[in-house]
Amino acid sequence: MTALFTPGATHPLIATASLLAFGLLGGCGGSGDDSSGPQQVTAAQACAALNGKTLAGATVIAAAVAASGATPTYCKVFGNIAPSLNFEMRLPQTWNGKLHYGGGGGYNGVIPGLNLPALNMGYATISSDSGHGGGNVFDASFALNNPTAAQLFGSLSTPTVMSSATELLKTAYGVTPSRSYFEGCSNGGREALMNVQRYPNLFDGVIARAPAYNWVGLLGHFNRTAKAVAATGTSFTLAKTQLLAKAVRDACDGLDGIVDGVVSNQAACTPAVFNPATLRCAGGTDTGNTCLSDAQLAVVTSWTTDASFSGNSTFRNAAWSLSGNEDSPSAWPLWVTGNGTLTNALQFLFQDTTVKNYLARDPAANSLTYSPFDQNQNALYALAALNDATNTDIRPFQNSGGKLLLWHGANDSALSSNATIEYYNNVRTSVGGQANADAFTRLYIAPGVDHCAGGPGADNADLLSALDAWVEKGAAPANLTAQKLDAAGATQFSRPLCVHPKYPRYTGPANDANAAKLAANYTCS
Ligand SMILES: [Ca+2]
Numbered sequence: 001m002t003a004l005f006t007p008g009a010t011h012p013l014i015a016t017a018s019l020l021a022f023g024l025l026g027g028c029g030g031s032g033d034d035s036s037g038p039q040q041v042t043a044a045q046a047c048a049a050l051n052g053k054t055l056a057g058a059t060v061i062a063a064a065v066a067a068s069g070a071t072p073t074y075c076k077v078f079g080n081i082a083p084s085l086n087f088e089m090r091l092p093q094t095w096n097g098k099l100h101y102g103g104g105g106g107y108n109g110v111i112p113g114l115n116l117p118a119l120n121m122g123y124a125t126i127s128s129d130s131g132h133g134g135g136n137v138f139d140a141s142f143a144l145n146n147p148t149a150a151q152l153f154g155s156l157s158t159p160t161v162m163s164s165a166t167e168l169l170k171t172a173y174g175v176t177p178s179r180s181y182f183e184g185c186s187n188g189g190r191e192a193l194m195n196v197q198r199y200p201n202l203f204d205g206v207i208a209r210a211p212a213y214n215w216v217g218l219l220g221h222f223n224r225t226a227k228a229v230a231a232t233g234t235s236f237t238l239a240k241t242q243l244l245a246k247a248v249r250d251a252c253d254g255l256d257g258i259v260d261g262v263v264s265n266q267a268a269c270t271p272a273v274f275n276p277a278t279l280r281c282a283g284g285t286d287t288g289n290t291c292l293s294d295a296q297l298a299v300v301t302s303w304t305t306d307a308s309f310s311g312n313s314t315f316r317n318a319a320w321s322l323s324g325n326e327d328s329p330s331a332w333p334l335w336v337t338g339n340g341t342l343t344n345a346l347q348f349l350f351q352d353t354t355v356k357n358y359l360a361r362d363p364a365a366n367s368l369t370y371s372p373f374d375q376n377q378n379a380l381y382a383l384a385a386l387n388d389a390t391n392t393d394i395r396p397f398q399n400s401g402g403k404l405l406l407w408h409g410a411n412d413s414a415l416s417s418n419a420t421i422e423y424y425n426n427v428r429t430s431v432g433g434q435a436n437a438d439a440f441t442r443l444y445i446a447p448g449v450d451h452c453a454g455g456p457g458a459d460n461a462d463l464l465s466a467l468d469a470w471v472e473k474g475a476a477p478a479n480l481t482a483q484k485l486d487a488a489g490a491t492q493f494s495r496p497l498c499v500h501p502k503y504p505r506y507t508g509p510a511n512d513a514n515a516a517k518l519a520a521n522y523t524c525s
Contacts, residue, residue: 103187210452225302
């Protein structure tokens with residue numbers, strides 16, 4: 001899941017759902033006519049029932065795909081809702097009766113790769129391009145002069161696609177899905193929370209990973225930090241990032257009981273334990289790779305300081321915590337500094353296209369001189385109305401029986417895990433306290449994990465099965481187990497995935513590399 005700039009390529013903001021062992025399905029879709037369960041139809045029969053049809057406004061093409069590896073034979077469906085909302089479904093030969101809807105990434109514009117783990121578990125899976133093409137997730141130009149495309153991207157595409165999906169499943173299998181789940185990461189996590197907040201009956205369960213829910217606040221924070229990086233010229237190199245990260249690790253790695261390269265007890269790594277100012281170059285000007293200049297320290301300050309903007313109390317973003325893994329290739333180098341070339345950094349790219357197309361509304365605008373970020377209040381309100389999923393009173397979702405899993409990597413350099421913790425804490429308040437929140441929500445923070453996946457931590461966990469057990473059997477999820485997989489899918493090591501605010505603390509034998517690889521030797525503390 002490294003950064004890719006080509007259309008349709010795999011990117012942390014694009015196709016996360018397809019790469020991780022969890023998924024989401026949506027839809028309290030109704031079970032009015034499924035008392036006998038789904039008809040046992042082959043993929044070829046399902047395709048024959050759908051191909052060439054127009055169903056619930058969607059024009060459909062369908063063709064069977066042979067089984068391969070762990071993936072069963074399935075009917076691959078392409079649908080178009082005119083003029084520009086495109087989706088893809090995969091209908092497995094032996095359907096478990098449930099639907100998994102995978103969210104998008106960035107500014108979408110591509111249909112993400114569908115969630116293979118969910119398909120392999122027997123789910124029908126679906127994803128869409130959210131209403132515009134173009135294939136470039138860093139491009140928001142669709143929103144400049146096309147309010148319909150902007151609305152579809154913001155919140156409207158999912159219920160629109162779900163209407164067609166339900167009809168397609170009924171046509172292919174004779175029943176609508178018994179359960180529907182939605183899962184997404186990054187912008188897909190925003191879509192997940194949008195569904196919870198605005199369409200509380202649409203899904204039985206939702207997994208929101210690294211949700212970009214506070215679009216105004218986080219893009220304003222991106223803009224502020226990009227300006228700070230620009231002020232360093234080309235000097236924020238990988239060596240500077242490594243200097244910072246190592247200093248954090250030196251101070252804080254062992255606070256979780258083991259020096260393993262990951263600061264799992266991030267809450268204990270306070271400014272009193274590590275202060276970035278100790279890295280300051282004498283005199284404040286850059287004197288080499290053993291110190292940070294005042295301009296470079298200003299980037300750190302932007303990173304570790306909350307951002308807020310005028311117009312609404314929700315126009316804010318909680319600061320990042322220093323993680324000690326800022327030097328992971330898909331952390332600061334990818335998202336923040338571009339290793340000295342700011343215009344390669346993804347935070348720069350996202351705030352730049354947002355300023356141009358939503359705020360200045362001028363494709364020639366310079367986002368680095370667009371100041372202050374909140375100068376156009378009308379534009380901020382419009383952007384929030386379209387894209388912000390900041391409502392914390394999600395009792396309607398609870399009242400419809402919905403369950404919500406939140407997950408965030410603690411080394412996410414795209415979106416702050418503290419922002420997700422803040423949202424979760426505000427939900428607790430809005431729904432009447434922790435006990436009620438615990439009845440239908442869980443938050444997991446994954447130490448050492450980058451944006452959606454990657455990084456030195458254990459980034460793989462089967463959240464979909466945990467959600468399904470909660471929805472179907474009332475089995476509330478507790479601490480889970482996460483793995484780090486190698487390229488072949490074998491487990492390199494495992495860790496507990498602790499219910500927030502707990503973290504995995506090592507309790508095994510000292511100086512035992514094999515013991516340190518096993519989740520059983522850690523306790524959620
Ligand atoms: Ca550690």
